[in-house]
C-alpha cells in the first residue's frame with residue numbers, strides 16, 4: 001500500500017498526548033494512516049514531566065526525549081516542527097499552519113511568522129493535542145526580562161541561564177509545579193522564595209495539616225515560603241528587581257517564575273467552529289463536535305472534567321487508537337482517578353483522591369511523626385480507598401495508588417497500608433493485579449509490559465526495567481512495585497552463564513581463569529586475549545583482567561597501559577568535566593604545617609578550582625587539568641593517596657590515646673603503620689580502613705572494609721566487611737589480638753585472600769557476606785586450609801612491589817603524550833599531505 | 835550535538851546538516867606514535883575536538899571526542915575490537931559506525947589512515 005492511498009491523519013500538537021496517540025495507532029495498524037504532525041515546539045516529543053529534573057540538574061535535556069527525530073523518520077511521519085496549526089478548514093478538509101518566529105514562545109497567542117507561506121495538509125481525520133499553557137494571573141509588568149513561565153524545554157533552558165546571573169529568585173504559586181520549580185532553582189545557587197495566595201501549600205492535593213508540615217520541610221531545605229501573598233506588580237525598569245503585593249509590602253528579587261496553574265489551548269478548535277467550553281468538549285470516544293476530529297490530553301474537557309496530569313492521556317490515547325483503527329470501534333474512555341507525587345529531591349510526598357473526609361461515615365486513618373516530618377492519612381469510604389496523603393515516607397505509595405485506582409477492598413489492618421505488613425509480606429501481591437493494570441502512571445506502563453521486559457527482555461533490575469519500558473523513570477513512586485515484579489518474575493528468567501564469567505570477554509569463571517593464567521604463564525592482558533579468547537580483544541574486560549593479573553604476578557606483571565582505566569593511566573580521578581582530582585596521601589589523617597603550606601601553594605599556583613577536606617580524612621584538589629598533574633605532584637612532594645583506583649585507599653583514625661581521655665589504644669600509630677604498609681596495594685575493589693582508639697568508634701572503624709578497634713585490656717578487635725556507602729553494614733568481628741603487628745598480620749591475610757577470591761568490583765561487604773565470617777575465621781585464624789603462610793608471603797610481595805606512581809611518573813612519563821591535552825592541528829589543505 | 839537524534843530541528847524545519855554537497859580535504863595529525871598502542875588522544879581540528887584511537891592491532895579510528903551522554907572525553911576511554919567505552923558512565927560506541935550500543939544515539943566518525951608514519955584524517 002502506498003502512502004497516497006492511505007487515510008491522512010493530521011495530529012495538531014506534538015507533545016506527550018499527540019505522540020502517544022500516534023504510537024498507540026501505529027502499534028495497532030502501521031499501514032492504515034499516513035501521519036502528519038504539527039508541533040509548535042521545534043523538537044521531537046519529550047517527557048515534559050521530567051523538565052523538573054532538567055531544571056534541578058539531575059537529568060540532561062537529551063535524556064528526557066521520548067521520540068527523537070529518528071523515530072518520526074523511521075515511521076514515515078511528516079513532522080512540521082516549529083510550526084503552529086492555526087485553523088482546521090473543515091469545508092476544504094485542510095489543516096492550515098504557519099511556522100513560528102524564532103523568538104516566539106510555543107504556547108504564545110500569536111508568534112507566527114506572517115511572511116512565511118502557510119502550510120496546508122489535507123486530512124481524513126484530525127486529532128487535536130494542543131495541551132495547555134501556563135495561566136498568568138493579573139500581574140503588572142509580567143513579561144519584562146526576568147519574568148518566566150515553566151512549561152517547555154525552552155522555558156527550562158531560559159530559566160536556568162538567567163538564574164546564573166541572579167541571587168534571589170521568586171516562584172509565584174505553591175502547587176506541585178511551583179515547588180518543583182523552586183527546588184530546581186535552588187540547585188542554581190539562588191535564594192528561592194515561594195509565594196502562595198492561599199493559606200497553605202498544594203491546597204489541591206493536601207489538607208491544611210500536611211500543607212503546614214510540607215512548608216516546614218521546604219523551609220528546612222532552604223526554600224522560603226510566604227503564604228497568602230498576592231502579587232500585583234513586577235518592579236524594575238528594564239528588568240525584574242522586585243515584587244509588590246496587594247497588602248502594600250514588597251519583596252526584592254532578581255527573577256520571577258510564575259506557575260499559577262494552566263489553561264487548555266483551544267484557539268484552533270474554537271476558530272475551526274468546534275464546541276469549546278473551558279476545554280474542547282469531547283464524548284467518551286474523545287470525539288469533538290465534528291465526528292472526524294478527535295482531541296486528547298490537557299486540551300480535552302471530558303464529562304465536564306479537564307485533567308492536568310499525564311495519567312489520563314494513556315487511556316485516552318488507547319481509546320482513540322482503538323476507535324480509529326477499528327480494532328474496537330466502541331471503546332470508551334471512562335475518566336481517570338488521579339494520584340500525584342511531588343518530584344522534589346529531599347521531599348517524599350504522594351497524594352491521591354479526596355484527602356479530606358467528605359461524608360460523616362468516612363473513616364479517616366492518620367499517623368503523625370512531626371519530628372521526622374512524617375504525616376500519613378487515608379480516607380476510607382465503603383471499605384475502599386477514597387484518598388490518601390503520604391508525606392515524609394512514601395514506601396507504600398505504589399501499592400496505595402493501585403488500590404485506589406483499581407478500587408480494591410482494603411485489608412482489615414489499615415496500618416499495613418501505611419507502613420507495610422509487619423510480616424514483610426507484600427500488602428497487595430502483584431499476582432493479584434491484572435496484566436493490564438497500569439504500574440507506572442507517569443509513562444503509562446502496564447504490569448504486562450514490565451513482566452515482558454523481565455522475562456523476554458531479561459531485565460534484572462529496576463533500572464534495566466526503566467531503560468527498557470520507561471517504567472519508574474517519572475516520579476518514581478512505582479519502583480517498589482517494579483521491584484516486587486522482579487522478585488516474582490526474574491526468578492523465572494533463565495540465567496545466562498556469562499553472569500559467572502570474571503569478565504564478559506573471556507568465557508571463564510574466576511577460578512578457571514586464574515588456573516588458565518597460571519598454567520599458561522600469561523602475564524599481560526593482550527596475552528590473555530590471545531590465549532583464552534581466540535585473539536578477540538574486549539574493551540569491557542581489559543581493566544578487570546589488568547587488576548587480576550597484577551595481583552597474580554606481583555612484580556612480574558607486564559603492564560599494558562591501554563588496559564588501564566584513565567584514572568590509572570594518569571593516577572588521578574577523572575571528573576564530570578574531564579578534569580581530574582588530586583588527593584595526596586595523608587597517613588592516618590595526620591598532616592603538618594609544612595604539608596598544608598605546600599598544598600596551599602599548589603592550590604594557588606595552579607588555580608585549583610576547589611580544595612576540599614574529604615570524607616577520608618585528607619585533602620582533595622579538584623578540577624585539575626591533565627597536563628598539570630605531573631608538575632603538581634612534583635610541587636606537592638607527597639605520595640599518591642590512590643583515591644582514584646581500586647586499591648588500598650586510606651586508614652582513617654581518631655586521636656586515640658595521644659589526646660583522647662577515653663583512648664584505650666594508640667589508634668594513630670596503628671593507622672599510620674597500616675597505611676604505610678598497604679598503601680597502593682591493588683585489589684578487586686577499594687579497601688578503606690580505619691582504626692579507633694575505643695569502641696566509641698569516632699573514626700567509623702566498624703563500618704570500614706577493615707577496621708581495628710581498641711578495647712579494654714590493651715587489645716584490638718579486627719572487623720571485616722563493614723560499609724557505610726551505598727550499602728551500610730557493620731563489619732563482622734574476625735578476632736581479638738594484642739599487638740599492632742598482629743593487627744597488620746591478620747589484615748594482610750584477609751587482603752590477600754580477598755584479592756585472590758573476590759569477584760572484580762566486589763567490595764568486602766559483599767565478599768564477607770557471601771563467604772560468611774565463620775568460614776573466613778576458619779581460614780584466616782585457624783588456618784583450616786593451611787594457606788596462611790602463603791597468604792602472608794604473597795601480600796608481602798605485593799607490598800614490596802609497590803612504587804609511588806606520582807614519584808616515578810612525574811619526572812619520567814611512561815609515554816611522551818601520557819598527560820597531553822588536545823593537540824591543535826591547522827586544518828588547511830596545503831600541509832594536508834606529509 | 836547536531837548529529838544526536840535528539841537535537842532540535844532548526845525552526846525552518848529543514849534538517850540542514852544532512853544535505854548540502856560536502857567537499858572533503860585531508861589533514862595531517864602528526865606522527866602516529868604520538869598515540870600509545872591501544873589508546874586514544876584528542877586533536878582540535880577546525881574548531882572540532884576529535885578523538886583518534888590507535889588500536890593494538892595498529893588500526894586507526896576517529897570520532898568526535900565529546901560523548902553525547904554528558905560530554906565525557908572519549909579519547910580517555912578504553913578501546914578494543916573497534917569499540918570505545920566512555921570514561922564517565924561507560925556508554926559504548928562502535929568506532930566504525932559511531933553507533934552507541936544500547937542508547938539511541940550516534941557519534942560522528944571520521945576517516946583516518948596511516949600515511950608514512952603520520953595520521954591523516956579526512957574532514958569536510
Ligand code: SRM
Pocket residue numbers: 573574575576581583612613614615616617618619620622643649650686688723724725726727763
Ligand atoms: C572525594 C570524596 C568525597 C569527599 O569530598 O569527601 C569521594 C569522592 C568520590 N567517591 Fe566516594 N568519596 C569519598 C569518600 C567516600 C566514603 C567515606 C570514606 O571513604 O570514609 C565512602 C563510604 C565508604 C565506602 O567507600 O563505602 C564513599 C563511597 C563511595 C562509593 C560507594 C561505594 C559502595 O560500594 O557503597 C562510590 C561508588 C563506587 O565506589 O562505585 C564512591 C566514588 C566516588 C568517586 C570516585 C566517584 C567517581 O568514580 O568519580 C568520587 C570522586 C569525586 C572526584 O571527582 O574526586 N564513593 N566515598 C571522598 C574521598 C575520600 C578519600 O579521601 O579518599
Ligand SMILES: Cc1cc2nc3c(=O)[nH]c(=O)nc-3n(C[C@H](O)[C@H](O)[C@H](O)COP(=O)(O)OP(=O)(O)OC[C@H]3O[C@@H](n4cnc5c(N)ncnc54)[C@H](O)[C@@H]3O)c2cc1C
Pocket residue numbers: 012013014015016017018038039040041048049050051052083084085086106107129130131132150151152177180265268296297298299307308309310311313341343442475
Ligand atoms: C515541569 C512540569 C512537571 C510536570 N510533572 C508532572 C508529573 O509529575 N506528573 C504528571 O502526571 N504530570 C506532570 N506534568 C503535566 C504533564 O506534563 C502534562 O499533563 C502533559 O504534558 C500533557 O500532555 P499534552 O500532550 O496534553 O500537552 P503538552 O505536553 O503540552 O503537548 C502539547 C503540545 O502541543 C503544542 N501545540 C499547542 N498548540 C499548537 C498548535 N496550534 N499547533 C501545533 N502545536 C501546538 C504545544 O507546543 C505542545 O508541544 C508536568 C508538567 C510540567 C510543565
Ligand code: SF4
Pocket residue numbers: none
Ligand atoms: S557522594 Fe561521592 S560519588 Fe556521589 S557525588 Fe558525592 S562524591 Fe560523587
Ligand code: FES
Pocket residue numbers: 901902903904905906920921922923924925
Ligand atoms: S558522558 Fe559518556 S557515558 Fe556519560
